[in-house]
Amino acid sequence: MAGSEPSSTPEGDAQAPAVFPPFLHRHLLGISQLNQYEIVNLLDRADAMVPISRQPRKVHPTLTGKTQINLFFESSTRTQSSFEIAGKRLGAQVTNMSVKTSSVNKGETLIDTAATLNAMRPDVIVVRHSAAGAVELLSQKVECSVVNAGDGAHEHPTQGLLDALTIRRAKGRLAGLTVAICGDIANSRVARSNLLLLGAMQVRTRVVAPRSLLPAGIENLCTEVCITMEDGLRDADVVMMLRLQKERAALAITPSSREYYRFYGLDAEKLAYAKPDAMVMHPGPMNRGVEIDPAIADGPQSVINDQVEMGVAVRMAVLDALLAESEQAA
Amino acid sequence: MKRTVIITNAQILDPASGLDVKGSLLVEDGRVTDIAEGASPGAPEGAEVEDARGKHLFAGLVDMRVFTGEPGHEYRETLSSAAKAAAAGGVTSFVAMPDTSPVIDDGSLVDFIARRAEQQAIVRVVPSAAITKGLAGTELTEFGLLKEAGAQLLTDGRESIQSSAVLRSAFTYAANFDLPIAHLPRDAALAGTGVMNEGLFATTLGLPAIPLEAESIPLTRDLQLAALTGVKYHAAQISCADAVKLMAAALQQSENVSAGVSINNLTLNELDVGSYRTFFKLSPPLRAEADRLAMVEGLKTGAVSAIHSDHDPQDVEVKRQPFAEAASGAIGLETLFAAALRLVHAGLLPLETIIRALTSGPADILGIDAGTLRKGAKADFILADLDYPWVNDESRIVSRSQNTTFEGARFTGKVMATYVGGKRVFADAEGESSK
Numbered sequence: 207m208a209g210s211e212p213s214s215t216p217e218g219d220a221q222a223p224a225v226f227p228p229f230l231h232r233h234l235l236g237i238s239q240l241n242q243y244e245i246v247n248l249l250d251r252a253d254a255m256v257p258i259s260r261q262p263r264k265v266h267p268t269l270t271g272k273t274q275i276n277l278f279f280e281s282s283t284r285t286q287s288s289f290e291i292a293g294k295r296l297g298a299q300v301t302n303m304s305v306k307t308s309s310v311n312k313g314e315t316l317i318d319t320a321a322t323l324n325a326m327r328p329d330v331i332v333v334r335h336s337a338a339g340a341v342e343l344l345s346q347k348v349e350c351s352v353v354n355a356g357d358g359a360h361e362h363p364t365q366g367l368l369d370a371l372t373i374r375r376a377k378g379r380l381a382g383l384t385v386a387i388c389g390d391i392a393n394s395r396v397a398r399s400n401l402l403l404l405g406a407m408q409v410r411t412r413v414v415a416p417r418s419l420l421p422a423g424i425e426n427l428c429t430e431v432c433i434t435m436e437d438g439l440r441d442a443d444v445v446m447m448l449r450l451q452k453e454r455a456a457l458a459i460t461p462s463s464r465e466y467y468r469f470y471g472l473d474a475e476k477l478a479y480a481k482p483d484a485m486v487m488h489p490g491p492m493n494r495g496v497e498i499d500p501a502i503a504d505g506p507q508s509v510i511n512d513q514v515e516m517g518v519a520v521r522m523a524v525l526d527a528l529l530a531e532s533e534q535a536a
Numbered sequence: 537m538k539r540t541v542i543i544t545n546a547q548i549l550d551p552a553s554g555l556d557v558k559g560s561l562l563v564e565d566g567r568v569t570d571i572a573e574g575a576s577p578g579a580p581e582g583a584e585v586e587d588a589r590g591k592h593l594f595a596g597l598v599d600m601r602v603f604t605g606e607p608g609h610e611y612r613e614t615l616s617s618a619a620k621a622a623a624a625g626g627v628t629s630f631v632a633m634p635d636t637s638p639v640i641d642d643g644s645l646v647d648f649i650a651r652r653a654e655q656q657a658i659v660r661v662v663p664s665a666a667i668t669k670g671l672a673g674t675e676l677t678e679f680g681l682l683k684e685a686g687a688q689l690l691t692d693g694r695e696s697i698q699s700s701a702v703l704r705s706a707f708t709y710a711a712n713f714d715l716p717i718a719h720l721p722r723d724a725a726l727a728g729t730g731v732m733n734e735g736l737f738a739t740t741l742g743l744p745a746i747p748l749e750a751e752s753i754p755l756t757r758d759l760q761l762a763a764l765t766g767v768k769y770h771a772a773q774i775s776c777a778d779a780v781k782l783m784a785a786a787l788q789q790s791e792n793v794s795a796g797v798s799i800n801n802l803t804l805n806e807l808d809v810g811s812y813r814t815f816f817k818l819s820p821p822l823r824a825e826a827d828r829l830a831m832v833e834g835l836k837t838g839a840v841s842a843i844h845s846d847h848d849p850q851d852v853e854v855k856r857q858p859f860a861e862a863a864s865g866a867i868g869l870e871t872l873f874a875a876a877l878r879l880v881h882a883g884l885l886p887l888e889t890i891i892r893a894l895t896s897g898p899a900d901i902l903g904i905d906a907g908t909l910r911k912g913a914k915a916d917f918i919l920a921d922l923d924y925p926w927v928n929d930e931s932r933i934v935s936r937s938q939n940t941t942f943e944g945a946r947f948t949g950k951v952m953a954t955y956v957g958g959k960r961v962f963a964d965a966e967g968e969s970s971k
Contacts, residue, residue, distance in 0.1 A: 208722050209722035255540070284915050316857070316858065317857070335858065337859065337860045337861055338741055338742035338743050338812070338858070338860065339741065339742075339743075339811070339812030339859045339860075342811065342812060343812065343856075343857070343858055353712075353865065357742070358742050358743070358858075359742035360741060360742030360744075360859065361742065361745075362742075392900030395742060398592075398740070398742060420736045421739035421745075422735050422736065422738065422739075422745060423735050423736025423738075424736075424739060424746075426736050427736065427740070519919060526674055
């Protein structure tokens with residue numbers, strides 16, 4: 207869907223991107239650190255990166271000679287690959303490190319690893335960690351830029367940006383739209399980053415979930431709280447589904463997948479409450495038949511694969527914004 | 537020859553004996569022998585005389601909840617270093633919690649603490665002992681033998697006993713030996729993996745949270761079991777408004793129950809966690825501002841009768857970690873008095889209430905001879921300048937650990953000198969030089 211929309215940069219002219227305002231942050235730790243202008247800046251930069259990935263030779267070497275380390279304390283295939291491809295398309299040298307953490311001394315590993323990696327003089331470290339705040343802590347111990355690729359249930363800023371980019375390219379705007387975020391809000395960093403970003407862009411947001419998956423105080427977070435899909439999806443422009451962690455079932459928060467699917471799984475019947483041209487999104491990986499009907503996931507309203515494509519563009523933009531600028535500033 | 541110390545021209549306030557006079561304190565052989573209002577009577581020959589003009593004189597503070605690292609983690613804190621920190625904060629008696637390695641759950645270990653403190657600590661150490669072996673919450677320790685060895689309080693420290701049956705046995709048996717029990721009410725399953733107060737702020741930070749009910753539900757149970765068994769029960773730390781209500785109701789029925797509050801829950805709130813600041817990771821967690829004010833109100837009404845430091849030294853290694861994985865706890869002995877004074881300066885509580893909750897309140901709960909200046913009492917007292925401005929710089933810290941929740945904090949009012957048994961064990965360097 208997004209592919210059929212015109213982008214702000216002419217296709218095939220990737221070597222001459224517009225001049226963007228400088229991005230005045232050393233790290234990207236969360237959407238909460240960004241204001242509206244900075245968000246637009248990153249989205250515009252990402253828009254300009256899209257054509258590069260559609261060229262026969264996917265090269266835009268602004269980061270030649272830069273070293274990027276992907277440090278993933280939590281396993282992730284798609285996010286890690288996305289960051290790796292993004293870095294490589296910009297000409298950076300990318301190293302992947304998957305750290306198997308012992309349950310005993312995770313934190314020690316984190317700080318020790320940070321010090322060790324820092325000594326190797328990387329230019330950027332992309333970090334995912336299971337503990338909220340861990341990426342920020344690591345950023346305080348290194349001299350290079352740090353990008354948060356997800357920390358606990360806190361933030362996943364590049365996911366928020368890629369979701370916004372996907373929506374903006376499809377709908378031509380963000381302000382004034384209604385976005386329903388459905389599912390495990392309580393444990394989702396994707397939900398938090400999206401609520402912050404969409405809120406900053408004057409998008410009307412709703413969270414839709416059973417009460418057991420809503421975190422305390424969410425109603426004070428400038429979002430509308432709905433506990434039925436019917437209420438939540440009514441006249442929505444975008445339906446954003448979240449992954450249901452299977453282990454939640456053990457905590458009796460969602461007693462079974464089939465019950466969850468019955469009331470909160472996105473099927474044609476529930477999607478019909480949304481606007482006819484509503485976009486269906488999912489950050490992946492999907493549990494087909496748990497939070498989403500396979501027919502919907504693969505249907506005409508789904509932009510799930512566009513999200514993956516925009517992910518690379520957003521990560522290229524973020525890496526470029528953090529690193530190319532620092533070169534000029536130095 | 538008798539050793540005589542006279543403190544003159546002090547504003548003497550002792551809530552336990554109803555004393556509030558300007559005058560002199562006479563100490564002979566380590567005990568208070570007289571308090572004279574107005575100008576000092578002539579000093580006997582050979583007496584040490586200290587002019588405390590402009591200062592207040594209070595009984596030494598009694599702190600019911602101090603963790604040390606001795607035995608097992610001496611690099612965090614020893615009984616000796618904790619005692620020095622205590623003296624600097626005006627604390628003249630503190631309960632050494634049993635959460636050490638090994639756990640203090642045997643008579644010989646209580647004896648070790650008592651002897652070690654006698655030799656090395658410059659203030660009085662009140663030994664406590666575990667309620668259950670290894671703090672595991674299952675098998676009771678030998679209360680009678682522990683008491684004989686010198687234990688004056690039974691507590692499982694940071695741990696909370698989950699089994700109501702074990703608690704009932706413990707309460708019954710403790711009543712039998714007339715030993716007070718201090719127990720932390722915390723429902724482990726309800727608290728789950730939580731690391732801070734449940735609410736909007738935890739949601740924003742993406743941290744797993746602890747609901748208030750993880751405290752109020754087990755407190756309800758504890759109070760019912762206390763009523764059933766007649767034990768002298770102390771809710772070791774409470775932190776929320778509901779708990780204050782429960783205590784107020786229980787106190788209508790019985791004088792045998794009491795509750796304590798940490799200086800942190802009294803002067804800080806959840807927002808102090810800020811950007812994952814692990815020094816503010818505490819158990820119970822810092823709560824909402826409304827809960828903090830409820831604790832203040834609880835002190836005013838008497839539902840809460842003791843303020844303690846919850847002094848819990850932790851080293852850099854366990855604190856410099858992601859918030860959820862970092863150790864809980866903060867040091868507090870040195871800042872206890874000054875932080876409590878904030879409530880007085882803010883007009884929230886009268887000075888008398890604060891002093892009572894720091895002295896005779898906890899001493900009465902423990903049933904120890906401390907926390908008062910009445911004639912014949914041990915001459916444990918402090919001199920304080922209530923208007924002295926100071927900053928809690930890192931360089932000031934006496935404790936072996938640095939994990940203070942009051943890093944760089946500005947205070948008004950300070951302990952200028954601390955006396956144990958009539959002997960001065962601490963004098964503020966700046967306070968001295970400005971004389």
